[in-house]
Amino acid sequence: MKVTDYGGPMRSLAPRTIALYNADKTGSALPGLLLEDFSDALTAYSKLGGTKAPQIIDDPSAADATVSTWYWNGQATPLPSLSGRLDYAIVCCDGTDADTAQLAYSFSENDIALTGSLWAGTLVIMGAEKLAEHMGRPRMGRSRRYASEAIDDLVLALRCGSEYPSAVASPRRPIRLER
Numbered sequence: 001m002k003v004t005d006y007g008g009p010m011r012s013l014a015p016r017t018i019a020l021y022n023a024d025k026t027g028s029a030l031p032g033l034l035l036e037d038f039s040d041a042l043t044a045y046s047k048l049g050g051t052k053a054p055q056i057i058d059d060p061s062a063a064d065a066t067v068s069t070w071y072w073n074g075q076a077t078p079l080p081s082l083s084g085r086l087d088y089a090i091v092c093c094d095g096t097d098a099d100t101a102q103l104a105y106s107f108s109e110n111d112i113a114l115t116g117s118l119w120a121g122t123l124v125i126m127g128a129e130k131l132a133e134h135m136g137r138p139r140m141g142r143s144r145r146y147a148s149e150a151i152d153d154l155v156l157a158l159r160c161g162s163e164y165p166s167a168v169a170s171p172r173r174p175i176r177l178e179r
């Protein structure tokens with residue numbers, strides 16, 4: 001938040017418009033399902049907080065913030081011009097090991113840097129090979145809770161207009177990212 005020089009009212013940095021962008025080129029349904037989960041959580045938390053949810057628009061370059069998602073398959077993912085303000089990534093990948101998580105994170109950081117955008121954080125969701133089949137189950141149920149809780153944290157960062165402390169959501173154990 002920013003306080004004016006004369007001590008006047010604070011101005012919110014929360015985005016008014018966001019683009020939810022599915023950058024996946026693998027054909028996996030999971031990135032789209034994760035964006036739906038993010039959108040549902042954003043709407044629910046805005047309603048609970050008594051605030052208006054940001055308007056979701058199609059053009060990432062015209063948005064105040066972008067949430068891009070894709071299934072990482074070991075290769076770079078080309079991204080369009082993003083908002084240039086607050087750009088977040090949700091990257092899903094198979095497995096649950098720390099080395100895979102670190103590689104997915106490093107690749108996603110590079111993918112976003114190539115767009116020239118302000119990178120605000122990445123959520124790496126592990127265990128994607130099984131998560132897609134659980135997306136129809138309860139959001140906070142045992143089989144997908146780890147991913148939903150991490151998405152909730154990302155929603156909070158976006159609603160506050162702040163950086164997201166990049167993290168890994170794993171079905172088995174916490175994994176720490178190194179920068």
